[in-house]
Amino acid sequence: MPVMAFPRPIITLLTDFGEADAYVGIMKGVMLGILPEVQFVDISHQVTPQDVQQAALILSTAYSYFPAHTVHLVVVDPGVGGQRHPIVLDTPHGRFVAPDNGVLTYVRLLEPSSKPFVLDKPRFWRTSPSHTFHGRDIFSPVAAHLASGVSPREMGSPLEQINMLPLRPLEVTPTAIRGEVIRVDRFGNAMTNIMRLSWVSEHELELQPLSVVPGLEAPLRIDARQTRITCSWHTLDRIYRTYSEVAIGQALALVGSNGELEIAVNRGSASDALALKVGDPVTLHLLS
Amino acid sequence: MPVMAFPRPIITLLTDFGEADAYVGIMKGVMLGILPEVQFVDISHQVTPQDVQQAALILSTAYSYFPAHTVHLVVVDPGVGGQRHPIVLDTPHGRFVAPDNGVLTYVRLLEPSSKPFVLDKPRFWRTSPSHTFHGRDIFSPVAAHLASGVSPREMGSPLEQINMLPLRPLEVTPTAIRGEVIRVDRFGNAMTNIMRLSWVSEHELELQPLSVVPGLEAPLRIDARQTRITCSWHTLDRIYRTYSEVAIGQALALVGSNGELEIAVNRGSASDALALKVGDPVTLHLLS
Amino acid sequence: MPVMAFPRPIITLLTDFGEADAYVGIMKGVMLGILPEVQFVDISHQVTPQDVQQAALILSTAYSYFPAHTVHLVVVDPGVGGQRHPIVLDTPHGRFVAPDNGVLTYVRLLEPSSKPFVLDKPRFWRTSPSHTFHGRDIFSPVAAHLASGVSPREMGSPLEQINMLPLRPLEVTPTAIRGEVIRVDRFGNAMTNIMRLSWVSEHELELQPLSVVPGLEAPLRIDARQTRITCSWHTLDRIYRTYSEVAIGQALALVGSNGELEIAVNRGSASDALALKVGDPVTLHLLS
Numbered sequence: 001m002p003v004m005a006f007p008r009p010i011i012t013l014l015t016d017f018g019e020a021d022a023y024v025g026i027m028k029g030v031m032l033g034i035l036p037e038v039q040f041v042d043i044s045h046q047v048t049p050q051d052v053q054q055a056a057l058i059l060s061t062a063y064s065y066f067p068a069h070t071v072h073l074v075v076v077d078p079g080v081g082g083q084r085h086p087i088v089l090d091t092p093h094g095r096f097v098a099p100d101n102g103v104l105t106y107v108r109l110l111e112p113s114s115k116p117f118v119l120d121k122p123r124f125w126r127t128s129p130s131h132t133f134h135g136r137d138i139f140s141p142v143a144a145h146l147a148s149g150v151s152p153r154e155m156g157s158p159l160e161q162i163n164m165l166p167l168r169p170l171e172v173t174p175t176a177i178r179g180e181v182i183r184v185d186r187f188g189n190a191m192t193n194i195m196r197l198s199w200v201s202e203h204e205l206e207l208q209p210l211s212v213v214p215g216l217e218a219p220l221r222i223d224a225r226q227t228r229i230t231c232s233w234h235t236l237d238r239i240y241r242t243y244s245e246v247a248i249g250q251a252l253a254l255v256g257s258n259g260e261l262e263i264a265v266n267r268g269s270a271s272d273a274l275a276l277k278v279g280d281p282v283t284l285h286l287l288s
Numbered sequence: 289m290p291v292m293a294f295p296r297p298i299i300t301l302l303t304d305f306g307e308a309d310a311y312v313g314i315m316k317g318v319m320l321g322i323l324p325e326v327q328f329v330d331i332s333h334q335v336t337p338q339d340v341q342q343a344a345l346i347l348s349t350a351y352s353y354f355p356a357h358t359v360h361l362v363v364v365d366p367g368v369g370g371q372r373h374p375i376v377l378d379t380p381h382g383r384f385v386a387p388d389n390g391v392l393t394y395v396r397l398l399e400p401s402s403k404p405f406v407l408d409k410p411r412f413w414r415t416s417p418s419h420t421f422h423g424r425d426i427f428s429p430v431a432a433h434l435a436s437g438v439s440p441r442e443m444g445s446p447l448e449q450i451n452m453l454p455l456r457p458l459e460v461t462p463t464a465i466r467g468e469v470i471r472v473d474r475f476g477n478a479m480t481n482i483m484r485l486s487w488v489s490e491h492e493l494e495l496q497p498l499s500v501v502p503g504l505e506a507p508l509r510i511d512a513r514q515t516r517i518t519c520s521w522h523t524l525d526r527i528y529r530t531y532s533e534v535a536i537g538q539a540l541a542l543v544g545s546n547g548e549l550e551i552a553v554n555r556g557s558a559s560d561a562l563a564l565k566v567g568d569p570v571t572l573h574l575l576s
Numbered sequence: 577m578p579v580m581a582f583p584r585p586i587i588t589l590l591t592d593f594g595e596a597d598a599y600v601g602i603m604k605g606v607m608l609g610i611l612p613e614v615q616f617v618d619i620s621h622q623v624t625p626q627d628v629q630q631a632a633l634i635l636s637t638a639y640s641y642f643p644a645h646t647v648h649l650v651v652v653d654p655g656v657g658g659q660r661h662p663i664v665l666d667t668p669h670g671r672f673v674a675p676d677n678g679v680l681t682y683v684r685l686l687e688p689s690s691k692p693f694v695l696d697k698p699r700f701w702r703t704s705p706s707h708t709f710h711g712r713d714i715f716s717p718v719a720a721h722l723a724s725g726v727s728p729r730e731m732g733s734p735l736e737q738i739n740m741l742p743l744r745p746l747e748v749t750p751t752a753i754r755g756e757v758i759r760v761d762r763f764g765n766a767m768t769n770i771m772r773l774s775w776v777s778e779h780e781l782e783l784q785p786l787s788v789v790p791g792l793e794a795p796l797r798i799d800a801r802q803t804r805i806t807c808s809w810h811t812l813d814r815i816y817r818t819y820s821e822v823a824i825g826q827a828l829a830l831v832g833s834n835g836e837l838e839i840a841v842n843r844g845s846a847s848d849a850l851a852l853k854v855g856d857p858v859t860l861h862l863l864s
Contacts, residue, residue: 018474081530133545242657257709317642369818421833
């Protein structure tokens with residue numbers, strides 16, 4: 001009688017399947033048939049249908065909080081049944097199973113030592129895979145085998161490069177950094193691609209270069225009080241530490257939980273109040 | 289100190305409770321009190337409130353992907369507190385706990401050797417069950433006991449027949465098969481009840497009789513190129529293998545992941561583009 | 577090789593994060609890094625953003641169905657980063673981790689022997705906690721340590737009192753009890769704060785005093801046939817046992833699954849049919 005050894009295998013799921021249909025449950029059923037002791041964690045199933053860019057972004061903000069032995073299964077797959085290949089990306093901070101359509105772009109950049117493999121060994125798939133649901137027939141069984149200890153090398157062949165989404169660089173001048181809104185969350189907080197900000201003293205921030213958003217060449221010190229942020233038709237006076245530093249209902253800029261410049265309203269919705277949406281330009285003006 | 293033996297017990301949940309209220313969590317709490325080592329899998333909690341037909345359909349497409357020892361708990365129960373009985377259906381490919389209101393119709397037909405039991409042993413229920421939430425007070429404890437090894441026979445009495453929903457047969461003529469849209473998924477793909485289609489050669493399909501959708505007497509060979517599909521006001525030229533065989537934005541008919549005739553739009557929504565909804569007639573014309 | 581001992585640790589989650597963003601998944605990732613064998617149960621992530629009152633209510637109806645060793649993690653936290661403290665509430669029927677903003681009001685009243693602790697030991701948190709996501713950086717690690725056996729006393733300091741929401745008492749006269757709608761569920765059933773009703777004979781109910789809704793001094797016997805219920809512009813003739821005692825489509829009052837006076841429509845939506853919403857007054861008239 002086998003017993004459960006730790007670390008217990010973990011598989012996360014990120015899809016655009018929604019929760020109304022049985023697709024996610026079916027994938028879990030397939031994986032439980034291969035690896036009964038797996039722990040599933042749903043990252044999100046509400047990616048906008050077929051929005052590879054959005055899924056890539058969500059994945060890049062989530063994976064690093066999981067144990068390194070976690071397998072991340074990503075099925076946002078508008079090209080299912082076509083020419084795109086199924087791949088595994090092996091990194092020191094997680095292994096990723098996904099279609100090769102750019103959804104692993106940011107992980108690949110954040111994990112320079114990562115190794116991609118094309119999945120070309122059908123004996124690890126369900127027999128007679130469908131042409132419309134590789135999530136069930138290819139990606140799920142591979143994720144389960146991976147989490148159970150089969151190596152990427154057994155299930156695929158090394159790949160030189162994977163498909164990458166085009167990057168949107170920051171525009172950096174001596175007096176301003178121009179980025180954009182990349183996500184609006186349920187609270188109406190707008191996250192921007194001006195990322196990797198951290199507080200280094202009471203009033204001083206450091207902005208560091210980040211491979212996924214090129215444009216900045218070297219770390220930059222910023223006096224939070226000597227900034228002005230413009231977005232949409234609005235101007236915000238400086239970068240704060242937390243929501244409650246301004247009055248209830250007031251808009252502010254602050255450093256979000258992933259180090260990004262975030263536009264918010266204390267106990268309200270910046271998206272509603274400032275009419276912000278994904279793609280809107282945001283400029284961080286450096287006054288000093 | 290007991291250790292976990294495999295196969296680990298699995299309970300799936302299919303309800304119309306939504307995810308905003310605590311109902312699903314409460315049922316899981318009750319089951320964990322009986323069977324701490326259970327693995328839950330949510331099939332869906334977004335069944336249209338009280339839509340027994342829809343739940344029956346979702347269940348029938350999902351259960352076969354789970355290990356055979358899985359217990360499937362279905363709580364779509366408009367008649368709670370009234371005359372309908374709680375039942376267990378024991379099959380070689382899963383055990384099902386549900387109200388006897390027709391929600392197990394398709395499983396019953398797909399599993400001819402299945403055995404139904406009426407749940408008439410209150411000692412396996414919560415004490416003083418409510419009149420409004422049998423999901424918590426009867427179905428959940430029974431599902432947990434079942435998954436922990438108690439036999440259906442201990443918890444109920446054999447039943448001759450269960451309540452069945454009326455079936456909607458296909459209309460089959462020498463030149464056409466007429467069915468209907470039975471589900472539209474999150475992507476806007478429309479699934480029809482022209483089911484159990486499979487590719488047998490490059491251009492040839494086989495359509496096999498299926499107990500849950502009567503009307504076809506014997507297997508039928510179909511040349512995919514010699515078909516025309518009409519639905520709503522639209523005509524589609526043939527059956528394809530996968531979305532990417534047509535241009536982006538173009539509508540097509542193909543074989544869906546459960547073997548059903550599916551109407552889709554490559555990287556778009558057939559439901560939007562063709563104004564398709566559940567119940568719309570779909571005809572597969574056989575030209576050769 | 578360690579083996580899993582029972583009782584298996586359970587952590588429930590109740591938040592206003594929704595399911596579209598990765599916030600919930602990230603918290604689970606953090607907890608799995610501390611306690612790999614944990615069983616998660618989602619209570620709800622669809623609390624109206626920043627609605628502490630609503631979360632307090634949902635929690636109070638759910639926690640008692642879970643095993644007593646369960647840890648309940650509640651992150652509805654409009655004041656994150658401000659003056660409110662993170663706390664643990666230790667009770668004989670579960671332990672609760674939450675911001676001290678009133679979200680534990682009802683649990684505190686229902687569990688008079690509960691003991692609160694302020695979380696003031698950062699060594700149990702993630703290093704350098706953010707100012708905007710204490711769910712990830714403080715509450716999740718504390719919940720995981722608690723579920724793994726660390727005592728509240730090790731992670732915090734005893735607290736005299738916690739912040740409480742104002743209570744809304746019932747208005748009780750010899751001929752009527754006046755309360756209000758406190759929740760409308762997905763089916764359109766309206767739950768009221770006239771709670772702790774139970775059937776004591778075929779036609780007789782008992783209403784007992786309840787600390788979370790003061791106003792009633794002593795238990796009250798009620799003849800269900802001698803009642804009239806008014807809500808919004810409607811009058812209902814008596815209290816029934818279950819939905820199916822009235823015709824399909826007819827409105828009725830009955831005792832809900834948590835002992836509350838509930839307004840419903842048999843196989844329909846009371847919220848739609850009677851235009852009921854949270855806060856609407858409901859009066860139970862005693863005719864005898």
